[in-house]
Amino acid sequence: MNVGIVGTGLLGKAVATRLINSGHKVTVYNRTREKTKPLEKLGASVVDSPRKVAEKSDTVITIVKDASAVESVAFGKDGIADGRHDGLVVADMSTINPISSKKIAARYKEYGIIMIDSPVMGGPPLAEKGQLIVMIGGDKAAYEKCRSVFDSIGEKTFYLGSNGAADAMKIAMNLQISILALAISEGIILAKKSGLDPLLFLEVLNSTYFKTGMSQIKGPKMAKGIFEPSFFLSVMQKDLDEINYTAKEFGANLPVARLANELYQSAVKEGLGMIDYTGIMAYLEKISKGT
Numbered sequence: 634m635n636v637g638i639v640g641t642g643l644l645g646k647a648v649a650t651r652l653i654n655s656g657h658k659v660t661v662y663n664r665t666r667e668k669t670k671p672l673e674k675l676g677a678s679v680v681d682s683p684r685k686v687a688e689k690s691d692t693v694i695t696i697v698k699d700a701s702a703v704e705s706v707a708f709g710k711d712g713i714a715d716g717r718h719d720g721l722v723v724a725d726m727s728t729i730n731p732i733s734s735k736k737i738a739a740r741y742k743e744y745g746i747i748m749i750d751s752p753v754m755g756g757p758p759l760a761e762k763g764q765l766i767v768m769i770g771g772d773k774a775a776y777e778k779c780r781s782v783f784d785s786i787g788e789k790t791f792y793l794g795s796n797g798a799a800d801a802m803k804i805a806m807n808l809q810i811s812i813l814a815l816a817i818s819e820g821i822i823l824a825k826k827s828g829l830d831p832l833l834f835l836e837v838l839n840s841t842y843f844k845t846g847m848s849q850i851k852g853p854k855m856a857k858g859i860f861e862p863s864f865f866l867s868v869m870q871k872d873l874d875e876i877n878y879t880a881k882e883f884g885a886n887l888p889v890a891r892l893a894n895e896l897y898q899s900a901v902k903e904g905l906g907m908i909d910y911t912g913i914m915a916y917l918e919k920i921s922k923g924t
């Protein structure tokens with residue numbers, strides 16, 4: 634299948650790598666062209682607009698920061714809509730709120746393009762191994778048509794219903810991740826302040842029912858202050874904006890999500906946006922020092 638990737642940041646690069654390695658013909662575009670160089674070396678065709686990606690592809694996956702970036706690559710100058718052709722399916726893998734997702738799908742429809750939402754759980758390392766969890770919302774026949782693409786990158790796919798359903802599920806998932814990072818951070822900080830070895834704190838936690846992938850894999854790095862990004866803290870903060878916006882629109886009162894957003898916003902203001910989201914611990918440690 635000819636697959637296009639628009640947006641080769643941390644996740645887009647990993648998804649493109651996996652698709653190339655599984656035998657798909659991949660065309661890529663990124664606003665900052667420099668970031669496509671490693672993919673070019675792997676055999677991707679690099680073009681200079683989302684329109685050209687669409688022209689060369691049966692399926693285009695958009696993996697950009699937020700809803701306004703999705704709109705820009707879709708409907709901006711030389712956008713995906715300008716490269717429309719019969720049978721083109723667009724799958725948006727960016728984490729955006731379900732309300733914006735539905736609006737964007739409706740706008741694509743005006744151009745005769747079917748858009749499905751296809752957000753994922755799991756970061757770049759799992760993408761490269763084809764072990765993402767994929768969630769799909771939108772036209773089921775369109776999903777079936779590009780199923781082989783999702784089977785290449787994911788170990789499990791959930792078809793969740795109409796447009797926006799998968800994005801609603803995804804942001805409910807990211808609410809878990811953002812709060813879990815806060816809980817592990819505060820546990821490590823409290824253990825340290827109590828004179829305990831933070832690695833021992835994790836060992837005890839990971840021996841219980843309350844262990845998580847995060848406490849097992851990211852936890853030891855957090856305890857050592859290593860925050861090499863697989864998912865930027867600023868991108869998690871954007872997701873908390875999406876979560877809180879959706880909660881407001883749908884009438885859910887989520888006080889913990891509001892507080893989490895305030896903390897991640899403060900961390901971004903402190904200049905921590907470009908470290909891993911688990912680096913929220915660095916911010917919490919900083920404010921803990923003054924107390």
Ligand SMILES: NC(=O)c1ccc[n+]([C@@H]2O[C@H](COP(=O)([O-])OP(=O)(O)OC[C@H]3O[C@@H](n4cnc5c(N)ncnc54)[C@H](OP(=O)(O)O)[C@@H]3O)[C@@H](O)[C@H]2O)c1
Nearest residue numbers: 640641642643644645664665697698702727728756863864
């Ligand atoms: N990393 C993960 O583990 C992960 C997992 C699941 C979902 N996601 C979601 O996937 C999306 C991408 O995340 P990421 O981790 O790959 O972030 P990233 O490394 O920061 O990449 C962001 C991408 O969006 C592009 N972009 C931003 N604003 C744009 C605009 N106005 N017009 C065109 N392109 C624009 C960037 O282009 P430039 O290079 O030119 O800045 C880059 O390609 C986000 O919605 C994120 O929430 C990420």
